[in-house]
Every structure is written in C-alpha cells, then in structure tokens.
Amino acid sequence: RKEVEQDPGPFNVPEGATVAFNCTYSNSASQSFFWYRQDCRKEPKLLMSVYSSGNEDGRFTAQLNRASQYISLLIRDSKLSDSATYLCVVNEDSGYALNFGKGTSLLVTP
Amino acid sequence: SQTIHQWPATLVQPVGSPLSLECTVEGTSNPNLYWYRQAAGRGLQLLFYSVGIGQISSEVPQNLSASRPQDRQFILSSKKLLLSDSGFYLCACPLENYNEQFFGPGTRLTVL
Numbered sequence: 318r319k320e321v322e323q324d325p326g327p328f329n330v331p332e333g334a335t336v337a338f339n340c341t342y343s344n345s346a347s348q349s350f351f352w353y354r355q356d357c358r359k360e361p362k363l364l365m366s367v368y369s370s371g372n373e374d375g376r377f378t379a380q381l382n383r384a385s386q387y388i389s390l391l392i393r394d395s396k397l398s399d400s401a402t403y404l405c406v407v408n409e410d411s412g413y414a415l416n417f418g419k420g421t422s423l424l425v426t427p
Numbered sequence: 428s429q430t431i432h433q434w435p436a437t438l439v440q441p442v443g444s445p446l447s448l449e450c451t452v453e454g455t456s457n458p459n460l461y462w463y464r465q466a467a468g469r470g471l472q473l474l475f476y477s478v479g480i481g482q483i484s485s486e487v488p489q490n491l492s493a494s495r496p497q498d499r500q501f502i503l504s505s506k507k508l509l510l511s512d513s514g515f516y517l518c519a520c521p522l523e524n525y526n527e528q529f530f531g532p533g534t535r536l537t538v539l
Contacts (some may be wrong), residue, residue, distance in 0.1 A: 319472070323503055349526040360530040367482070404470070405448050415528055419470040 323405050323418035331426055334395045338421045340388045340405030347416075349408035350381055352390045354401045355420065361404055365388075395425045429440045432532030433518050435454040439537045446491075446535050450518030453499065457521045458500040460494055461528070466514040477501060513538045 320343045330336050342350075350367035365372065367379040367388050378391040388405055405418040430453040440446060452460060472484045475493035483493050490509050494502045501518055518531040523539040 345526070351527060358515075358535070360533050362530070363527050371480065415473075416470075417471040419468075 321407050321416050321418040323422060325419060327422040327424055329424045329426060330395055332397060334425075335393045336392065336395060336423065337392075338390045338403055338405075338423075339388075340390075340418055340424055342386050342388070342405075342407045344407070344409050344417075345386060346421055347407045349409070350388050351406040351415070352377075352381045352388075353404040353406055353417075354408055355362075355404055361417075361424050364403070364414075392423075397425050397427065398425075399423060400425045404415050429453070429520055429522070429529045431479070431518055431535050433516075433527065433531040435534060436532065437535045439539060440508050442496050442538055443507045444509055444514070444517060446480040446503070446508050448503040448516055448536075449502075450501040451499055451529055452501070452518075452520050455520050458498065459521050460495065462501065462503050463517045463519060464514045465517065467512075469536075471517065475503070508538045512536065 323340045323395045333413050352364040353361040354364045355361040365374050367381045369381050371380040376393045380389045391402055392399055400423055402420040402422050404420045432451045434449055450457045450477050461476045463471045465471045465474050475483055475485055477483050477495040479496055482496050491505050506524050513536055515533050515535050519528045
C-alpha cells in the first residue's frame with residue numbers, strides 16, 4: 318500500500334490559537350480524502366471529508382492539493398476539547414478500505 | 428444509522444493462547460466489513476475485509492484469520508497468539524456513500 322505521511326507532533330497550543338496540520342500521500346490515483354479524529358483509547362471518528370474545492374465546517378477547514386498530493390486541516394479558535402489525535406485518511410479505491418496516516422497529536426492548553 | 432458492537436472491550440491473553448474477537452453490525456445495507464489493527468506507534472493497518480458471507484480477503488500475511496458466518500457478523504481469530512498481536516482491533520463498515528467508514532468501539536488486546 319502507498320504511504321500517507323503526517324507530522325506526529327505533538328502540537329501544544331493555547332486555547333484560542335489557530336493550528337494547521339499537513340498530510341502528504343504518495344498514490345496520485347487516490348480518490349477520496351478525510352480527516353478523522355481519535356480520542357485517547359477510543360475508535361477513530363470521521364471529522365470531515367476533504368473536497369477538491371476545499372470545505373469548511375465551523376472552526377475546521379480542510380483543503381486538498383492534488384498537484385502536490387497534500388491535504389491540510391486548519392483549526393481556528395482552538396478549544397480544550399479539540400485535544401486529540403487527527404488522522405489523515407486516503408481512499409485509493411472507491412468502496413475499498415482506507416489508508417491511514419499515523420496521526421498528529423494535538424494538545425490544547427488553558 | 429449504523430451501530431457496531433465489538434466484544435470484549437479489553438482482553439489480556441498469554442502467548443500461545445487462542446483468540447476470538449466478535450463484531451456485529453446493525454443499521455447498514457452495505458455488506459462490506461473490515462478488521463483493522465492499531466499497534467503502538469503505528470497507524471491503522473487493514474487486516475481483513477469481507478464483501479459477504481464466507482468471503483474473506485487478507486491484506487497482510489499474519490498469525491490471524493477471519494470469518495464471516497453471518498451477514499452481520501465478522502470474527503477475528505488466532506490459534507496461537509504472539510506478542511506482536513497486541514494492539515487495538517477495530518471493526519468497520521462503510522458509511523452510506525461507500526467512501527467513508529464507521530468504526531466500532533474496538534477491542535484492546537494485550538498479549539503477555
């Protein structure tokens with residue numbers, strides 16, 4: 318399987334800060350892209366899909382650059398509850414399983 | 428909406444002992460099911476996927492096997508556990524659009 322690479326962090330930021338995560342993928346034929354959130358000792362949960370045109374969901378903005386094969390996640394006005402590991406995920410074949418990065422750890426401090 | 432049940436939630440087993448982890452799924456019409464493992468310091472790794480009863484595909488050679496005895500049941504097994512089998516085992520099914528996936532609560536396995 319092709320690789321999905323993320324900076325493992327940890328990213329330690331104060332409440333209210335803006336933080337950005339990047340992810341690169343090696344398979345140029347990849348079709349779908351996602352960010353998942355995983356809390357400590359819990360299952361991953363879908364945070365948002367990433368579309369070619371970019372998409373925003375409240376304080377979260379995801380962008381895709383197919384030419385450079387990277388995906389980004391921007392979190393504005395960080396909350397303590399945003400502390401988690403963020404997984405970059407790529408689907409190389411529609412209907413098939415997902416290819417996960419190792420995750421980037423975020424700790425938001427008071 | 429989908430619901431995935433996995434049990435047990437936590438398991439501690441000695442090396443060489445057998446293993447059976449169960450996953451049952453409700454609320455989905457998509458037949459595909461997946462087993463992933465998340466080992467310490469590693470990303471989620473796909474172990475098996477199944478597109479229907481009795482159909483299993485293995486992604487990596489390993490000490491584990493899987494079975495799909497019923498449409499909504501997916502079982503992960505081993506005859507003799509190794510230390511390297513320790514990890515967080517997650518069962519997953521596709522969300523309705525086939526691309527995104529929904530995960531069960533997982534089983535945390537420690538092999539001693």
